[in-house]
Amino acid sequence: MHKIASFTVDHDLLDEGMYISRIDGDVTTFDMRTRKPNNGDYMDNVTMHSVEHMFATLVRNSAIGENVIYFGPMGCRTGFYLLTRNVEPDVVFEETKKVLEGILNEEKMYGQSRRECGNYLELDLAKAKTECRKYLEILKAKGEKNDFTYKGEKI
Template sequence: MNRIASFTVDHNKLAPGLYYSRRDGDVVTFDLRFKKPNTGDLLTNAEMHSAEHLIATLLRNSGDKEAVIYFGPMGCQTGFYFLFDNRLLSCEGAITLLQEVFTAAASFSGEMPGKSPAECGNYINLDLETGKAVCRFYAELIAGWTVEKLAY
């Protein structure tokens, strides 16, 4: 059985950042890593969930929303996957979009998107300030990111 590409990356050495994971036809997957190497520091459920609601909402309301296929958490809680249509958005454009939405999320005002029992099956652990803090960390981390830095 073939190993999937992300299992070939040494997670003990992988620094937080934004990485090009794979391309499947016109769909490109970016790997957004938050975990610090060798520390075991994972995002908590509340951190992941809160950041996910903010970023997914902002991506799907952006000028590039037609290119957005998916944004969601990794099961291992080390980050998120962002899938986009490369016919509609270049890798450079995707980096810029992520920089913009994480910066916007870090200063988001208003109600936490999707924080109700009707909108989310686990709305209880959503917290706006927690989500903003995670997004602020990542916005600062990827502020100067370039296509050349996308390699694992």
């Protein structure tokens, strides 16, 4: 079986941050890593689901909304994938911080109804804010110019 690109990243060298996972034509996949992999500290499902609802809504309503193809959680519960088209990574980075900031100011959970979601009771705005606040601090600490490259040799 051919090994897929995301399995070639050495997850032991991966810290919280924002990386470019892959580029397919004009589509860029960002690895939004909110937790250090294999570190015993994973998002619970409510947190992950709640961030998904909030970030997806706000990023699609942001300045890069038209360029967003997809946002969703990683099954390993240590981060999210954001797919964009025709937008510079530095711009995505700045907008991501604005979206996270925006989530902290929200007072309602989007898409929290039986008709809009497949598990609408498993959502909690406070949990989304806690994760987004922490991730925002991580991204702010990277400075103006984020390094999107994964560390170390590919395995």
